[in-house]
Amino acid sequence: MRILIGGGSGFVGRELTRLLRDKGHEVTVISRQPGPGKITWGELESRGLPPCDGAVNLAGENVMNPLRWWNESYKNDLFSSRINTTKALSQAISASPSPPHSWVLVSGVACYKPSETAEYTEDSEWTPFDFLSKLVKEWEAAALLPENVAKTTKQVVIRPGAVLGRDGGAMKQMLLPFWLGLGGTLGSGRQPFPWIHVSDLAGIIAQSLEPPADTPSPSPQVYNGVAPALNTNYEFTKELGRVLRRPTIFPVPGFVMNTLMGSERAVILTQGQKVIPIRTLESGFQYKYPDLTSALKQIVGC
Numbered sequence: 691m692r693i694l695i696g697g698g699s700g701f702v703g704r705e706l707t708r709l710l711r712d713k714g715h716e717v718t719v720i721s722r723q724p725g726p727g728k729i730t731w732g733e734l735e736s737r738g739l740p741p742c743d744g745a746v747n748l749a750g751e752n753v754m755n756p757l758r759w760w761n762e763s764y765k766n767d768l769f770s771s772r773i774n775t776t777k778a779l780s781q782a783i784s785a786s787p788s789p790p791h792s793w794v795l796v797s798g799v800a801c802y803k804p805s806e807t808a809e810y811t812e813d814s815e816w817t818p819f820d821f822l823s824k825l826v827k828e829w830e831a832a833a834l835l836p837e838n839v840a841k842t843t844k845q846v847v848i849r850p851g852a853v854l855g856r857d858g859g860a861m862k863q864m865l866l867p868f869w870l871g872l873g874g875t876l877g878s879g880r881q882p883f884p885w886i887h888v889s890d891l892a893g894i895i896a897q898s899l900e901p902p903a904d905t906p907s908p909s910p911q912v913y914n915g916v917a918p919a920l921n922t923n924y925e926f927t928k929e930l931g932r933v934l935r936r937p938t939i940f941p942v943p944g945f946v947m948n949t950l951m952g953s954e955r956a957v958i959l960t961q962g963q964k965v966i967p968i969r970t971l972e973s974g975f976q977y978k979y980p981d982l983t984s985a986l987k988q989i990v991g992c
Contacts, residue, residue, distance in 0.1 A: 693899060694742040694790070696720040696731075696775050697749030701858030702796065702850075706746070706892040713896065718742070720749070720779075731778060739782040739789070744899035746794040747833070749775040753822075753955065756863060760952025769825060776832040784839050791901045794846040795833040796891075799884050799916065801826040801849065804961035806880055812912040812969040821954045830910070837908055844906040846898040850891050850915035851884030851965060852958075856989050859888060864930070865990070873931055874940035876947060877960035879924035884916040884965040887979035887988070891915050897975055914967040919981045923962065926982060933986045 693710055697703050698719030707717050718740060721728045729740060739745070750772040751764075758764045776795060783789045800822035802810040810816075818824040830847055834840075853859040867873050894915050921929075931938035947956040979985035 691743040691899070692716045692718070692741060694718050694720065694740065694745040694779075696745075696747040696779055698728075700748055701855065702853060702888060702891055702895075703748045704858075705855065705888045706748070706895055709889075709892045709896055710899075720775075731775065734782055735778055739779075739786040741788065742790050743901070744790050744792040744794070745779055745783060746796065746895055746899065747776050747779050748796050753958065754860065754863070760955050765821065765954075769828070772825065772829045773832045776829060780833050780835055783843060784836055789839055789843045791842070792844045792846065792899045793833070793835065794848065794895055794898045795830065795910075796848045796850060796895065796915070797826050797829050798822075799849050799851050799914065799963055799965050800958070801830075802963040802965060804881065804957060804963055806882065807964075809964045809966055810914070811966050812914050820957070822958070833910070840906060840908045842906065844902040845910035847910045847912045848891070848894055848898065848915040849912065849965075850886050851917075852886075853888050853891055854885055854985055854989060855888030856991075860885075861989055865934075868930055868934055868936055868938070871936050872940050873927060873934075873936060873938045874942055875924050875927045875938070876942050877923070877944040879922060879927065879941065881923050881960065882962035882964045883921050883923045883926045884914075884963060885921065885926070885982075885985075886916050887977075887985040889988075890917065890977050890979055893978070894970060894975055897973065911969070913970045913973070914965050915970070916965045916967050917977060917980055917982075917985070918967055918971060920964055920966070921982055923959075929982045930986055933983070933990055 719728045751767045801816050818827045927938050944960045
């Protein structure tokens with residue numbers, strides 16, 4: 691298959707590109723910079739969609755970028771980098787004389803309202819309640835294809851939790867304080883911590899890019915891109931400390947997180963949702979890292 695990846699040079703994009711090429715697929719990355727095996731977003735808009743069997747969008751400014759202060763400019767970048775790229779791809783697919791058979795958007799679990807008790811599946815209804823959930827709503831809406839195109843192109847939305855891996859994502863910023871013995875729970879520690887290993891997220895995306903077996907549904911198929919284990923922030927913290935053989939005795943109070951990161955962004959870490967990947971499991975997807983111990987051991991090289 692020929693696969694087109696928006697944001698293919700990012701953390702998840704690099705893992706997905708490796709996996710697809712290992713499976714013998716041809717990958718073209720849409721990037722800000724031209725280069726071998728790449729096209730630019732400008733070329734996509736001016737020349738249209740290159741021939742491809744599947745397309746996926748992973749593009750977007752990093753929400754947890756430690757170098758960006760939480761202000762209106764950064765929030766505008768978070769919206770525009772996701773919605774503009776998603777619209778550019780969905781419009782290119784719609785205008786193509788031979789659209790791909792699969793179109794996958796990777797959004798996030800921020801659509802589900804934080805709760806220590808509620809459980810969310812792919813069928814859970816939700817309405818926007820804060821900045822990040824509004825972002826997910828507009829982002830997913832930007833991916834929708836017109837009815838006539840949706841008859842032949844399968845639409846998939848994958849909502850990942852915190853993506854864990856060795857060379858990027860949440861772990862990149864966490865490992866140093868933990869190695870130094872400065873790791874600890876965030877906020878109360880009781881908040882659910884939905885997570886997924888980057889290899890499993892890439893696997894779910896790759897499976898979603900396969901040609902549809904039946905006539906595609908007019909509405910997107912949603913998959914929760916999380917591990918089947920339901921963990922709290924406390925459990926994650928203790929397991930990471932155990933795997934690293936480091937103490938985890940320095941909790942970070944919620945108000946400190948709010949001050950350092952901005953309260954609208956800190957909720958990602960200080961609050962959480964119990965997200966269950968029912969449809970992902972029903973699809974027959976086999977997780978390589980279904981539990982924290984196996985995932986963290988792979989990441990830290992134990």
